[in-house]
Amino acid sequence: PEPEVAPMVDNFSDVHAADPIPGEFILEPYEVIELGLSIFVDQGERYRKSYSVYTDHAIGRPMQRLFVLTDRRVYLLSYKASEMNDALEATPSPSSLTESRPHAEFRLHAYVHFSDIDCICVGIDYQVFAIECTHKKFSMSYSDHESKNLYIECGSIELTKQLLSCVKQAMIELIGEAPSIFTDGTPSSITLKRFVSNELEITNAPIRHHSLIYWLEYAGTTSELDALEGYLTFREVKHKNWIKPYGEWKYAYFVLKGCMLYQFVDSTCKFAEQKWNLRDFIETVGEVELRNDEQHVFQLTSYEGSTGFQFSCSNMETMRTWIQNINISLSTSNSTPDAVPCSLTISSEWILFAHEGANCAIDGFMRLLKKIDISKITNVTSVHTESVNVVVIEHQSNSTDWIVVRTLSELRRLETTFNIKCGLPVTDSVDEMHFGRDKSNILYKQCAKMHDFW
Known part of the structure; x- marks a missing residue:
């Protein structure tokens, strides 16, 4: 039997909405005015917060979006700056929000009034959440189907928690009650657990870590x-x-x-x-x-x-x-391999890179990209630069897999998983003890030249 949907237990007790975190997007005053004039449904609707989020990252075609919270609704937007930016909307790599900011013209992708929200379902490790609305349908980017869920990808535990904390507070102020937020037994978590169990041929395979990432695979150098x-x-x-x-x-x-x-x-x-x-x-x-x-x-x-x-x-x-x-x-x-937007899942003895199907929300289909035997890993190195957060996995075959996560906190979380849950020591290339070592120094210099995929 499927596990019952369980309510969120931590109630965001460790979240302070006033603390700035990576992913929070500060709008300029003229942009807030533009939202009020061209986007907000009601006159007098007040802007509260905005965040940089994604859609379709897990299927391999990430689109950067602006999650805007008002005192009455949530909006999913992007900048509409020019014909070139329109073209970027169709590319599989995210277009930078900041690059098209000066024009301050917005494109509306979806919006939901607080009263239409039935519940919010959070995926494993808070990488994604879905706003479920019984009486509202949302179009799916790469599918002919419609869904009653609005899927938002954050790629960060702390970002998801703070964003939902702000949504919760705004709903309490408007309608007098908090939304139902579920974190266990949700559709996305069930889909992921089924996929991992099927791929590993293990009943109820444990999931030790889940993250949205960019993945680069290098053959033996x-x-x-x-x-x-x-x-x-x-x-x-x-x-x-x-x-x-x-x-x-x-x-x-x-x-x-x-x-x-x-x-x-x-x-x-x-x-x-x-x-x-x-x-x-x-x-x-x-x-x-x-x-x-x-x-x-x-x-x-x-x-x-x-x-x-x-x-x-x-x-x-x-x-x-x-x-x-x-x-x-x-x-x-x-040649440098393309950075593949996908999901990373770590089970007991395996690491899985995967894509969701375009209709995953409906049919639960996921596709395996690569499976790594943890026992065959020879070295794990963590690299943090001003632009990227990377974990490099080295194998007995001399090939490497580069895992690019969104934030420093996600990097530290992945380090902890490898170190404690997988029993693999992690070398920190920016640590003074290791910075002078040839291999980690080379990795640091390589990562310093990488652009920020996020």
């Missing part, structure tokens, strides 16, 4: 690929030197490791005479045919096209191996 090495004949190419475009052929021992190419005197590799970062220097690699010269030759050409190197191999197979490995190094180092 180029620095960890097996090195290719051997003796090659080589010469420098200078296309702009009409008198002597080619240098003299020389003989040396070369090692390709990741995106780095090293030149040594011999196979002892005691001292590198030269080294090149192919990522920064080389644009193309390909076979070249020379007349009355060396055979089985490939050429590396610089970005400017004015310089490069030619390498002669002992046979065709060796040449093709070098070309293939250099191409892999260049393509891997130059």
Whole structure:
């Protein structure tokens, strides 16, 4: 039997509505005036609070929205700034609210009067909540169906709690009673528990952690690929030197490791005479045919096209191996995987990345993206920069999964889950004890270059 829907037990006792938190969105006075003139239903309706929230993140197509609370209703809005912003509405990545602010024109997506709210159902770990209305229907972005629930995604426990605390207070002031808010046995929590149990083939599989995230999956990095090495004949190419475009052929021992190419005197590799970062220097690699010269030759050409190197191999197979490995190094180092908006769920022994179906609210369909055996994880590193909050999971295969959460508090919550519930120690890259270590320092620098997906 399904668990009964249980009322919220903490009653938001730890929430103070006056405390500013990540996700609270402060409107300018002229924007509040614009809301009153063009959006609010009733004349004299008073603006109270606004928050940056999302819809459709869990299905992989997040849309950033403005959750506006007045003394009578809740509104779900977005900025309508230009034709370009209209186009952004249709993209799977969220458009920034702040980028389109100067125009202060709003688009109304939904609104609900307090008296129409039957109850509010909160998902596991307060990542999402649904405002349920028996006598009102809401359109679903990527479905032909309508729903009696207005789904709001926050991606933050503290944001959801504060937002609902403000809704509760506003409803008490208007209609004299608080809304019914349920946190256990709600439709979204039942759907998630069914999905996890089915995927793990375990009855009533425990859920230790749930979060809305952006996920990046990296294969084994180029620095960890097996090195290719051997003796090659080589010469420098200078296309702009009409008198002597080619240098003299020389003989040396070369090692390709990741995106780095090293030149040594011999196979002892005691001292590198030269080294090149192919990522920064080389644009193309390909076979070249020379007349009355060396055979089985490939050429590396610089970005400017004015310089490069030619390498002669002992046979065709060796040449093709070098070309293939250099191409892999260049393509891997130059490409960054797309950040996938999805949900993260941690059970007893597994981590699951998943998408909801477009009709998940109706049919409960969820799709597994990846499943990770916790016992195969070799290292967990936490990175907090000014723009992103990331947990990097390393595996025995040298691949990594990057989990980008919305707020610092969500990062700390995920750290606690890995550390205490999963028994995996977490290295904090910004901690003074670890900041100087090569691996965590590199991760920190990589994360510092990432933009804020949220």
